[in-house]
Amino acid sequence: xxxxxxxxxxxxxxxGSGFTDGILPANCPTRTVLDxxxxxxxxxxxxxxxxxxxxxxxxxxxxxGISEKMLASTLRTLEGDGLVLREAQAxxxxxxDYSLTPLxxxxxxxxxxxxxWIADNAGAIVTAE
Amino acid sequence: xxxxxxxxxxxxxxxGSGFTDGILPANCPTRTVLDxxxxxxxxxxxxxxxxxxxxxxxxxxxxxGISEKMLASTLRTLEGDGLVLREAQAxxxxxxDYSLTPLxxxxxxxxxxxxxWIADNAGAIVTAE
DNA sequence: CAGAATCCTCGGGGATACTG
DNA sequence: CAGTATCCCCGAGGATTCTG
Numbered sequence: 613x614x615x616x617x618x619x620x621x622x623x624x625x626x627x628g629s630g631f632t633d634g635i636l637p638a639n640c641p642t643r644t645v646l647d648x649x650x651x652x653x654x655x656x657x658x659x660x661x662x663x664x665x666x667x668x669x670x671x672x673x674x675x676x677g678i679s680e681k682m683l684a685s686t687l688r689t690l691e692g693d694g695l696v697l698r699e700a701q702a703x704x705x706x707x708x709d710y711s712l713t714p715l716x717x718x719x720x721x722x723x724x725x726x727x728x729w730i731a732d733n734a735g736a737i738v739t740a741e
Numbered sequence: 742x743x744x745x746x747x748x749x750x751x752x753x754x755x756x757g758s759g760f761t762d763g764i765l766p767a768n769c770p771t772r773t774v775l776d777x778x779x780x781x782x783x784x785x786x787x788x789x790x791x792x793x794x795x796x797x798x799x800x801x802x803x804x805x806g807i808s809e810k811m812l813a814s815t816l817r818t819l820e821g822d823g824l825v826l827r828e829a830q831a832x833x834x835x836x837x838d839y840s841l842t843p844l845x846x847x848x849x850x851x852x853x854x855x856x857x858w859i860a861d862n863a864g865a866i867v868t869a870e
Numbered sequence: 871c872a873g874a875a876t877c878c879t880c881g882g883g884g885a886t887a888c889t890g
Numbered sequence: 891c892a893g894t895a896t897c898c899c900c901g902a903g904g905a906t907t908c909t910g
Contacts, residue, residue, distance in 0.1 A: 635789050638806035641863040649859065650779035652883080656765065668892050677767035679884055684893065693866045705891040706890085715862065722858050726851040730778065733844065734770040737822045781903075797872050808904055813873065834871040835910085 648693055649719070653678055653686045658712070659727055661696065662720040665711030695719060777822055778848070782807055782815045787841070788856055790825065791849040794840030824848060 636642050648654055656675045660666060666674060672683055687710060690696040695716035700708045712720055765771050777783055785804045789795060795803060801812055816839060819825040824845035830836045841849055 635785060635803050635805065636860075641866070642860050645859050645863045645866050646784065646856075647781070650781075650784060652776070652779075655775065655779060672892095676765065680893070681885090681895095682883060685883090695866070700892090704890085706893085708892060715866070718862075719855075719858065722855040726848075726855055727775075729848065729851050730774050731765075731771050733847075734774045737770070737774050737824070737844070801872095809873070810875095810905090811903060814903090829872090833910085835873085837872060 645693065648689050649695075649723075651686065651689075653682050654690065655723065655727070657683075657686050657690060658695070658716065658720050658723055661710060661712050661716070662724055665709050668708050668710070671710060690716070774822065777818050778852075780815065780818075782811050783819065784852065784856070786812075786815050786819060787824070787845065787849050787852055790839060790841050790845070791853055794838050797837050797839070800839060819845070 636646075649658070653675065656678070657671065660671060660674045668683075671687075672678065672680065675683070678686075687696060687698070691698050694713055697711050697713045697716075698708060699711070700706065765775075778787070782804065785807070786800065789800060789803045797812075800816075801807065801809065804812070807815075816825060816827070820827050823842055826840050826842045826845075828838045828840070830838075
């Protein structure tokens with residue numbers, strides 16, 4: 613599980629900062645990752661962990677509004693993607709820490725600026741609803 | 742509609758690059774914008790327009806897999822957010838061009854690096870499914 | 871060409887209760 | 891404390907048809 617040494621590879625249809633023809637051929641792994649990462653709670657979990665590792669309960673409280681079910685499944689997905697590291701201690705009561713893997717950190721580094729921008733401009737954007 | 746002169750403002754709970762306490766208080770405009778932008782097709786539309794303005798049909802073909810309904814509603818949402826500019830010509834047959842507003846461009850500038858990274862690492866990430 | 875309208879499905883996600 | 895297990899619902903999103 614040494615995610616830090618995974619090779620970077622180029623996906624058909626999206627090379628570096630340019631597109632060839634279509635954008636992200638429908639059945640492209642990128643779409644899957646995109647869905648995971650831009651899922652309603654995926655972004656927030658990544659952002660929450662971008663500062664420091666957190667325990668389950670801390671995550672639950674930090675990410676206001678998330679349900680236990682969604683926190684659990686989001687964490688499992690991101691862990692399966694190699695973006696989040698789960699460290700459980702077999703103590704009683706149990707203690708589980710979540711943090712970003714090196715890969716997750718790379719992602720967060722690109723996500724935080726985006727979130728910062730959104731946070732700064734959200735007030736100017738929201739229209740109806 | 743001069744989106745280029747809108748004031749940047751700070752949203753409670755998310756100041757600059759740091760969080761105060763919770764992350765994005767549930768009923769925060771940021772959540773709404775986040776939902777728009779990270780909607781299944783929102784990202785792809787932004788990315789597609791990040792290179793150049795496109796016509797309806799071009800968008801439809803560029804973003805592989807999007808339905809007309811979703812393209813229409815996504816575009817309307819993003820237009821309402823002041824991120825996308827719609828320019829229609831009253832000709833027959835009609836011609837409609839879509840492009841990013843200055844605000845949308847700012848967003849895209851932060852989105853593209855993220856997408857580039859995802860595209861580069863998706864292959865290494867996708868596990869199951 | 872650029873949509874609007876309509877119908878329908880599926881699963882993301884919420885609420886609640888239970889457990890090691 | 892850190893989850894799992896169920897039940898259930900709503901709305902994002904798909905497929906198809908129609909139109910100026």
